Amino acid sequence: MPPKYPQTTPSSAEKQGTKPLELLAPAGDRESLEAAILAGADAVYGGLTTLNARRRAKNFEPDELAEVVRFVHGEATSTDESAKTHAENDQTKPHIANVATATVTRETDAAEPTARHPAKFYLTLNIDLAEREIGQAVRSLELAQRAGVDAVLVRDPALMHMIPHFPKLDFHFSTQTCIANSADVQAAKLLGAKRVVLAREMTLKEIAAASAVSGIETEVFCQGALCFSISGRCMMSSWAGGRSGNRGTCTSPCRVAWNVGGKPAGTPMSMHDLATIRRISELEQTGVAALKIEGRLKKSNWVAAAVQLYRRALSGEAPKKVYQDAGPLGAYTGRAFTWGYLDGDRIHLTGLSAGRLPTDDDELSQENCGCQGGVPNEDTVDEIRSDTTDAESNCDAAADFDAANDETHDGSMADDVVNSQDADAEGTLENAVQAASAYAMRFDLTGPKLRCECRCGTRNETWNFPKSIIRRAAKAVTLEEVLNYLRVTPVQGLPMVEASTSDPEFMIAPRTMNNLIDRITKTIQLAKKPVDDRLRLELSDAVQQELAKRESSAENQNRLGTPPDRVRIEATRAVEVVRNVGPTAAILEGITPKLFHNAVAVSRLTEAIVALPSVFFEDEVPEIRTLCQLCAEQRIAVEVNSWGGWFLAKEAGAIMEAGPGLPVLNSLAAIELEKLGCRNVTISIEADRGQIELLTRNCPVPCSMVVFSRPPLATTRVRLPDGMLKRIFVDRGDLQMIPKMEHGLTVFRTAQPMDLRDLTNPRILATHYVVDLVGSPEPLEDYYPSEEDTQSRRRGKQEKKRTYRFNYFRELQ
Secondary structure (H helix, E strand, O other), X not given: OOOOOOOOOOOHHHHOOOOOOEEEEEOOOHHHHHHHHHHXXXXXXXXXXXXXXXXXXXXXXXXXXXXXXXXXXOOOOOOHHHHHHHHHHHHHOHHHHHHHHOOOOOHHHHOOOOOOOOOEEEEEEOOXXXXXXXXXXXXXXXXXXXXXXXXXXXXXXXXXXXXXXOOOOEEEEOHHHOEOOHHHHHHHHHHOOOEEEEOOOOOHHHHHHHHOXXXXXXXXXXXXXXXXXXXXXXXXXXXXXXXXXXXXXXXXXXXXXXXXXXXXXXXXXXXXXXXXXXXXXXXXXXXXXXXXXXXXXXXHHHHHHHHHHHHHHHOOOOHHHHHHOOHHHHHHHOOOEEOHHHHOOOOOOEOOOOOOOOOOOOOOEOOEOOEEOOEEOOOOHHHHHHOOOOOOOOOOHHHHHHHHHOOOOOOOOOOOEOOOOOHHHHHHHHHHHHOOOXXXXXXXXXXXXXXXXXXXXXXXXXXXXXXXXXXXXXXXXXXXXXXXHHHHOOEOOEOEEEEEEOOOOOEEOHHHHHHHHHHXXXXXXXXXXXXXXXXXXXXXXHHHHHHOOOOOOOOOOEXXXXXOOEEEEEHHHHHXXXXXXXXXXXXXXXXXXXXXXXXXXXXXXXXXXXXXXXXXXXXXHHHXXXXXXXXXXXXXXXXXXXXXXXXXXXHHOOOEEXXXXXXXXXXXXXXXXXXXXXXXXXXXXXXXXXXXXXXXXXOOOOEEEEEEEOOEEEEEOOOOOHHXXXXXXXXXXXXXXXXXXXXXXXXXXXXXXXXXXXXXXXXEEEOEEEEEOXXXXXXXXXXXXXXXXXXXXXXXXXXXXXXXXXOOOOOOO
C-alpha cells in the first residue's frame, strides 16, 4: 500500500477560520484513485472509458462507477485484490516507489490515521461532443447521478443545457472552457455552474479577481504538466492527424523538436511542469476553493507522492522544505518546474528537457506518446488503433494517412451514377443509408489512386488502393462487375442502394476486391454498433424530449458548394476587402473602442459583425465591456467567442452570434446557444464530413460554416523570442505553423490554408459560408484563387501552395 498521510495538522486556512482548500487528485485508474485517497486527497477526478479529455488513460467502466464512488465516499473499503496489486507494485517498481516514499521520511509520518476521511468524486465529461455522442453523454449524466457522483466537469454547451434536468449533480466548468477572467466566471455562474477550473496561464492577481465573484467556486491547477496553448484553444494535433485535444486524443506535437526558419530549434514549445508548493499561502489568499493536481496518465505512486507533498504544504509545513522534496516528481517527466505564470513571467517557461526517467513497465503518457507532429510513428500505430472507441474509425493508419493527404475528392457521390434511381425514391434511399439499414458506395479514379468511399449511418469511411497493373486479366474484375455483385449480395445483411464510379471499366485484382469487401464490412459493423451498449439507462420524459431530433432550420438551405456570402477579416484591412468582395456580412477581428470607427465604416458597405476575442484576461474586461456597449448602441452585431464575451454582450443588450470560439459539434449545443440569445452558431472547424452532415440535418438553429481559413492552431501566453515570430515552424511530420502577436497573445496559424470552396455536398446545409482571411498575407489573392490553383487542386497535384481539407475527408478522433 502507498504510505498514508494523516490529516492531523491544522492548515493555515483552518487557523484563520476560513474554509480549507480542497486538494483534488487525478484518478486515471482504480489504482491511482485508491493511492490518492489513502494519501489524503479531499477529492479525485476521473472519467469513463469514453467522452473525457484523457481518453488514453485507463479510466473507469460504467458498471464500476457506483462502487468506485462508494469507496471514495468512505462507504466501502479497497478490495483485497486491489490491495495485493498495490503491495506488488511497491516491490516491483523501485524507481517509482522511491518517488512515492521520498516525501514521507519525517517521524510524524509514521503514525497511522485513525480513520480515512471521506472524499468526493468528480466525473469528467469535458470534451466537444459529436451529434451521435449526445445520447451517451446524457446517459453518463444519469449514471453519475444514480452513482452519487459529487460533480461533473463539462465543456460542451449541450451538457450545460442539461443542468436543470440533473438537480442532484453539481456541474463544474472544465479548464477546457477557457475561464480566464471574472466575466467568464460570471457567465458560468449564470449558466448554473457551481465551480470553474481557471485557465493555467493566470497571474495571482487575475486569479483573485476571478475568485472574487460571489456564489461560485474557483479551482486552480497546482502541479503537473502544462499545455503550451491555452486549454480549449489548441488544434495542432487535430490539424496534423485528426486527433483532437478538444476531444481527449491529443498527441502532444508541442513536445517534439521543431525547425524554425529552416534551422533546428530544439523544443521551443515543450512546457516546464507546474509546481506551486512554495506559493500555497498566496493561492489561499486569492480565494480559490481547490488545488488540482494534473496527472491522469501518471502512475499511482507518482499520484500518491504528489498528494502527500501538497498535504504537507497545506498542513503548514515550511514550503521551502516541502519543495526540496519534490524533485522526484519532476524526475518522472524529466522536466524543470515553473510557477512563472503566477508572477506574469511568460518567457522562461519552455525548453529542452532531460527526458523522462524509464521504468520497467512504463506506459505511454500524454507528454511522451511516441508521436511526431501529431502523426503516429510505426511503433505506436497499433496502440493508437486499439485506443479508438466505438465512435471512431479502426481503419489502418496507412489508409488514414492517404485519406488525409489526397485532395482529389469533390465531396459528392452524385456524379457518374452507374445504377440510376428514380428521383421520387431518392429520399427514401437516402433515409435508409442514414438509418444504417443500407449503404452507399463511390469509387473515384481521378487521382493517382483508387479512392473508395462507403457511407452507412453516420459513418463516412474513405480509403485508397494503388492502381495496380493487372497481369492476369482473366481473373480481374471491373468496377462495374464489383458494383453489380454488391447490388445483389448484402453485406452484413444490408443492401447497397446507391453507387457511383468515374470509370466502370477499371479493373482490380481479386485480392483488392476481397480487401474492399472487408473494409465495407468493417464500416457497416461500426455503423450498426451502438455507441455504448452498457449505458442503456431509462431517462425521464423531459430528458428524452430534449434528446428528440429536431428539423433543421429553414434558414439552413444552402448546400456546401454555394458561393460564400461572408468574410472574416482584420478590422484594419476590412474596408478594402469588403469593397472588392461585396459580402452580405463582414466579421471584423481586432476591433477595440478606439478602432470602432472601422466597424461603423464597414457597416455603411455591408452588415458588420464585431468579433470578440476567444481569450482575454482581467485587464481587458473593461475595454470589451465598452466595445459591447458601443455595438449595442449602433445595433452592430457581436460575435461571441468565449463565455465572458457572451456575458458582456448579454449585459450590454447587444445582438449576438456564436463564433468559432464557441464551436458547435452537435445540435443540442446549438439549441443552448440560441437559448442564450445567439441568432446564429458556427460549426466546429475541426468537424469531419460525417459529423457536419449529421449536425446540419438536425440543427434547428441557423448555422455558419467556415470554408476557407488559416485557423489558429495554438493561442498561447508564452512569449517567444522575437527572432521566432513570423518564422515558419516545421516538425518532422511536416506540420507547418507561423506565430505572430495578435492582441497581446502569441497565435500560431497554419502556413497553408484550409479550403473547401471547390467541394459540393448536398447533405451539408447551412445558412452562411464564411471565408476567413485573418492571417492571409494577401487577403484578396486568397479570396480570388487563380484558375491554375483551382485546376491543380482538382487534378490532385501536390504543389507547395496546395490547399488542405483539414478533417473533412478523415474522421475526427
